[in-house]
Amino acid sequence: MEALVVGSQPIMSLTEILLGFALSCLLLVIIKSYWQRIPAGLKRLPGPKGYPLIGNILDLGKNPHLTLTQMSQKYGDVMQIYLGTRPVLVLSGLETIRQALIKQGEDFAGRPDLYSFQFIGDGQSLTFSRSPAEVWRARRKVAQNALKVFSTAASPTSSTCPLEEFVSKEADYLVMKFQELMKEKNSFEPYRYLVVSVVNVICAMCFGRRYDHEDQELLRIVNLNNEFGAAAAAGNPADFIPVLQYLPSSTMKSFKALNQQFDALVGRIVKEHYVSFDKNNLRDITDSLIDYCQNKNMDMNANIQLSDQNIVHIVSDIFGAGFDTVTTGLSWCLMYLVTYPEMQKKIQEEIEHRWADSAEGYISFLLPETSAIISFGVTSTTKDTALNGFYIPKETCVFVNQWQVNHDPKLWKDPSAFNPERFLAADGTGINRAESEKILTFGLGKRKCIGDNIGKWELFLFLTILVQKLEFSLCSSEKVDITPQYGLTMKCKRCEDFQIKPRF
Numbered sequence: 009m010e011a012l013v014v015g016s017q018p019i020m021s022l023t024e025i026l027l028g029f030a031l032s033c034l035l036l037v038i039i040k041s042y043w044q045r046i047p048a049g050l051k052r053l054p055g056p057k058g059y060p061l062i063g064n065i066l067d068l069g070k071n072p073h074l075t076l077t078q079m080s081q082k083y084g085d086v087m088q089i090y091l092g093t094r095p096v097l098v099l100s101g102l103e104t105i106r107q108a109l110i111k112q113g114e115d116f117a118g119r120p121d122l123y124s125f126q127f128i129g130d131g132q133s134l135t136f137s138r139s140p141a142e143v144w145r146a147r148r149k150v151a152q153n154a155l156k157v158f159s160t161a162a163s164p165t166s167s168t169c170p171l172e173e174f175v176s177k178e179a180d181y182l183v184m185k186f187q188e189l190m191k192e193k194n195s196f197e198p199y200r201y202l203v204v205s206v207v208n209v210i211c212a213m214c215f216g217r218r219y220d221h222e223d224q225e226l227l228r229i230v231n232l233n234n235e236f237g238a239a240a241a242a243g244n245p246a247d248f249i250p251v252l253q254y255l256p257s258s259t260m261k262s263f264k265a266l267n268q269q270f271d272a273l274v275g276r277i278v279k280e281h282y283v284s285f286d287k288n289n290l291r292d293i294t295d296s297l298i299d300y301c302q303n304k305n306m307d308m309n310a311n312i313q314l315s316d317q318n319i320v321h322i323v324s325d326i327f328g329a330g331f332d333t334v335t336t337g338l339s340w341c342l343m344y345l346v347t348y349p350e351m352q353k354k355i356q357e358e359i360e361h362r363w364a365d366s367a368e369g370y371i372s373f374l375l376p377e378t379s380a381i382i383s384f385g386v387t388s389t390t391k392d393t394a395l396n397g398f399y400i401p402k403e404t405c406v407f408v409n410q411w412q413v414n415h416d417p418k419l420w421k422d423p424s425a426f427n428p429e430r431f432l433a434a435d436g437t438g439i440n441r442a443e444s445e446k447i448l449t450f451g452l453g454k455r456k457c458i459g460d461n462i463g464k465w466e467l468f469l470f471l472t473i474l475v476q477k478l479e480f481s482l483c484s485s486e487k488v489d490i491t492p493q494y495g496l497t498m499k500c501k502r503c504e505d506f507q508i509k510p511r512f
């Protein structure tokens with residue numbers, strides 16, 4: 009090999025020179041990815057230093073919501089961490105979050121291009137895909153419309169809306185089932201029964217059918233979604249360290265498989281709907297989407313077309329988003345009612361004496377206190393932007409720390425204490441709107457949950473019927489641990505010690 013020679017001494021071989029050059033290039037690429045040019049007048053995002061390649065992943069620990077809340081006290085409401093090699097903007101503080109998601113809503117309305125998102129709904133999901141803004145907006149509108157028709161409009165055969173009918177049926181089933189379990193075992197764990205009932209409600213809305221609680225197809229749906237929740241909560245390292253996408257991963261393999269199974273299942277039900285579809289008798293959300301699709305396809309001026317496959321994805325999205333959240337909210341409510349029996353008594357008295365206006369009563373204070381169950385919202389920036397004077401490039405992944413807002417001592421007196429009465433209006437009549445609007449449950453702005461009213465209404469109805477007919481308590485006098493378990497939805501620990509007494 010030729011060598012660089014000074015006098016008679018070679019000081020560097022050509023191989024060494026090439027290697028040095030390659031390393032310098034690599035170093036430059038790494039520095040460039042961490043070091044961005046900041047436009048004049050704006051500041052660089054503050055945040056903790058991370059390790060090369062893994063960034064701050066190890067700092068997050070088992071409770072990222074708590075760690076990031078702590079970090080925000082040091083670095084502020086707008087800070088940047090690194091997960092692997094990906095910069096992530098973390099937003100805290102209600103005013104900062106309102107500024108970003110509402111006042112600058114268009115800038116923060118994207119979804120990040122996480123590797124795992126492309127396997128949800130074949131990369132076409134309404135919730136997770138990165139489809140162009142106008143396509144996402146049109147699909148969101150279609151989904152909102154379909155939800156409205158089957159959740160709030162009066163059904164032709166009844167004075168109540170379909171959602172009310174579905175929930176009443178399921179709540180009555182639960183009342184019967186809990187009594188049966190008491191006879192058999194003297195105590196029970198409620199979550200596994202609540203989840204099947206909540207799935208049945210969303211099945212009734214989406215597919216017009218109620219399943220028997222032992223039905224194998226229903227249990228498969230429940231299991232697939234439990235697995236999805238577990239995979240999402242565990243986090244996927246390949247989303248943040250791209251090189252891992254090319255290595256075999258058993259977690260990723262089962263995540264892909266369960267998404268395919270879920271789509272195949274919904275696809276089959278949608279196909280059956282096409283066969284029996286009758287334009288003059290729309291039975292459920294799936295029919296309403298098919299109808300929309302056919303009308304749009306006939307309308308040559310329609311700028312956004314919905315394919316049959318898109319229908320499958322919209323139904324899957326509504327279905328997937330609508331039951332883990334509601335079940336978790338409901339199980340928290342029951343957990344608090346057995347932990348604070350005096351609250352249960354108040355609700356029961358109120359239901360008996362003021363049934364008609366109980367929507368403004370104790371349950372409506374209990375719900376915001378117990379159903380703020382989402383730790384983080386996850387969005388991304390759609391263009392280069394600025395927030396609170398900091399520069400934020402296009403396509404930055406954004407974590408919205410909802411947990412921090414819901415436990416912020418600047419917003420709440422004694423934030424960790426159970427105190428539904430914080431939502432009571434000063435004159436003692438009804439709910440204090442300004443206070444309840446400070447709670448972040450359903451996100452804010454362009455990406456806000458489209459099922460918020462359904463979710464609230466469902467929780468209210470389930471709870472009212474259950475508490476009216478049953479008295480819930482725990483069989484052991486030991487204090488239960490009600491520390492939330494970290495996940496995108498924060499769950500309570502399963503508890504086998506529930507018992508009930510029928511009230512009439």
Ligand code: HEM
Pocket residue numbers: 134135136148151155325326327329330331333334337379381382385386387449450451452454455456457458459460462463464
């Ligand atoms: C207590 C119950 C619920 C909670 C706490 C909840 C919470 C949320 C949150 C935090 C988001 C994300 C907002 C963001 O990205 O900033 C969301 C999105 C969404 N939710 Fe809900 N949700 C609930 C019930 C429901 C129900 C019942 C449905 C449907 C029937 C639903 C459908 C959706 C959909 C489709 C999205 C995605 C919207 C989009 O990306 O444009 N949710 N929800």
